[in-house]
Amino acid sequence: KQWYQRRVRVSYDSDDEDLVERERNEAQARLDMWVHQAIHTIEFCLGVISNTASYLRLWALSLAHSELSAVLWDMTLYYGFTTLDWDKGGFALLFFVWAFWAVA
Numbered sequence: 515k516q517w518y519q520r521r522v523r524v525s526y527d528s529d530d531e532d533l534v535e536r537e538r539n540e541a542q543a544r545l546d547m548w549v550h551q552a553i554h555t556i557e558f559c560l561g562v563i564s565n566t567a568s569y570l571r572l573w574a575l576s577l578a579h580s581e582l583s584a585v586l587w588d589m590t591l592y593y594g595f596t597t598l599d600w601d602k603g604g605f606a607l608l609f610f611v612w613a614f615w616a617v618a
Contacts, residue, residue: 595608
């Protein structure tokens with residue numbers, strides 16, 4: 515027999531029927547409490563997983579940004595700053611190129 519069936523007494527007395535009904539209600543209340551707690555536990559675990567994934571995405575974005583910044587500096591800016599002839603209008607060329615990129 516199940517645990518809730520062992521406690522039920524079969525009788526036709528009204529006091530016993532009230533007792534049986536009360537015990538059934540208590541068993542149902544306990545079951546509801548367990549289900550409610552299980553739902554909250556699952557929600558908490560999903561929240562933890564979601565927050566962890568979110569922080570991992572932010573970390574990946576930060577890493578990608580730092581790598582792209584390094585590539586931008588090494589392949590474009592450093593080359594532009596070291597090869598431009600500043601006496602022959604290199605500054606003006608750099609200014610107009612940056613203006614173009616800012617507007618585009």
